[in-house]
Amino acid sequence: MSKLHILEDNEVKKLRPDVAYKVEDLSSHPDQYMKILFKELDSRLRDKTFVPPPQRVFDVVDIRSAIRYLQEAKHIGKVVLKYPEPNAQLHNSHISLTFKLLSASATYVITGGCGGIGFEVGKWMLKNGAGHVVLVGRRSPECRVMREIEQIRSSSETEGVLSISQGDIGDMSYCEKLFSWIETKWPTMPVRGVIHAAGVLADGVIPNQTPESFLTTQHPKVRGGWNLHQLTKDINLEHFVVFSSVVALLGSPGQSNHALANAFLDGLVNYRQSLGLPATTINWGQWGETGVAAGKVVNMVKPFSTKAGLKALEYSLKSGVSHVSPVDIDIDALGNSMLAPWLTTYLENIMNSGRNTRRNSNVSKWESDSDSLWYKLKVCGDSNEGRYGVAKPYVARIIEGLLKLDDELLPNESLQDLGLDSLMMIEMKNAL
Structure with missing residues (x-):
């Protein structure tokens, strides 16, 4: 869409003899013709005859990050600035402008969502405008979580819908059924976001690790992550977020299998970005109030609150940054750790590699x-x-x-x- 660099017919034939090339000056056409043109364009987009280019969306208040991202030539497709939408208050005529992080007419899938961190993320998404959230888990929610789910469903203040799907995200046949079920049951609320928070631990020092212990950690993260990528790569997603771990960056004694599985997710995000697809990886530190690490002493890191974790998630979704690591490093413990000399050199190398x-x-x-x-x-x-x-x-x-x-x-x-x-x-x- 431009009035510059308009090609001549012979130039088009030389570049792409298989392409029909026509110049449309939209400003010179009557309104009725424009309606016909855009109706046809809408039809072609809906039946996927035309596929829109990849997009990286930034809030307009974060325009500096958008310009920096554009300047560094990291983008494939278009860099889009999103403006706030009018938000009418219920009890008066005052209109305010708000940035809608999530869509009220869309579905968001959360793996590992039937408890712990995933469930907290699901509640947060509903509060932030998500119209429909599907919680995916291998097992049914615990009684406490189920009571809270029923309370959310019956709440008159909650406009969103909360659904549950029980299955193995590492099983492609289940994943196909999951997305088919969502498409059939909620045809007007297409999937627009995926949060891959599933994962299990099978800790052990390397001599005690087995192929089975590696497969245990890789199944939900590696296979699950790849299944989600395959089934959503042709969907117009707003968000594709994988929950990785700081262990993939710094390592941790007894968690080589966990580090490997999360490193794959980090690589998957890089791969999706190379295809022009939305993708974010979050290398989490220790969630202190929920999740498998809650209440435990974790080497070299301090726990953070659920509120802080959700704030970090919000930043990740708004900023357009593809790789973040919210972690509270325990500097004193790090200095006393036997890994300190190696880790210091490792971090210095990372910092130097990021410089030109x-x-x-x-x-x-x-x-x-x-x-x-x-x-x-x-x-x-x-x-x-x-x-x-x-x-x-x-x-x-x-x-x-x-x-x-x-x-x-x-x-x-x-x-x-x-x-x-x-x-x-x-x-x-x-x-x-």
Whole structure:
């Protein structure tokens, strides 16, 4: 959708001889024609003749993160800013604007949702606008949880619907039946989000680990995560969130199988993003009030409250960040741990790998050597060739830093082809 870069017929035939190309200037057509055009477009989108490009959605208040994400060229498809929607108060005519994190006309599936953390997430989603939440678990909810579910269902203040499905998320046949059941029973509330919170522990030091103990932890997380990916990759999801663990990042004695299973989920998120699909992984620390680690002493971390955990989840969904780790590190315990020397080096390597060392070194070099630059320009004389020879490498280094190039910029390379956009142009101008 643009009035720039309109192709000629011969250009289209050269690029894509199989494509019919027609230019539509929407501003020049009558309203009736526009209605017909958009009705046809709506029909093609609904029957999936046309597939919309992938989207990464940010709230408009988080526009800085959206621009930064766009500038770093991480996106595939479109970066979308979401504006608040009018929210009429019940007892007066005042209209306020609110950001709806979840849709009242959509279904959200939570695996591991029949108790513990998953159930707390389900309640939170209903409070934040979800129209329908399906709690998935291998076993039926405990009596206490079931009483709370019935109370939510009967509450006049709760507009959403809470459903339960009992089954094994690692079993593809069950997963297919689950999504078919949702589609059939709630046809007007399509699945728009998945929270994969299922998981089990089978701890043991490596000599005591067995293939069975590894499969125990991998079944719900690895197979379950992959099943959910396969069944939702063609669905227009808002959120695909996997609950990983800080163990996948830092390790933990006796939990090599748990670390492996969660590392797979982190990799799955990276894979989905490479396909332009929504995906977020959260490497959780210790939930202190619910879940399998509640009330336990966990090495090197401190527990956080359920309220803090849900706040971290909200941040993850709103920010558009694909990988976060809400964890309260116990610094004192970390310093006394036998893993401290290894962990310190490991964290330093991570921090260094996240930096563009070439860019940092280039910037510091040119900033500290600005006097030398001006001196060279002064002594080179007034010839254009001399001044060009001095300025060219300086500008090239700035561009290499902005584009994070591993190799030196070639003389005749197109900066647009390398990814230099208008925002980077402004940054380059400021640097110069």
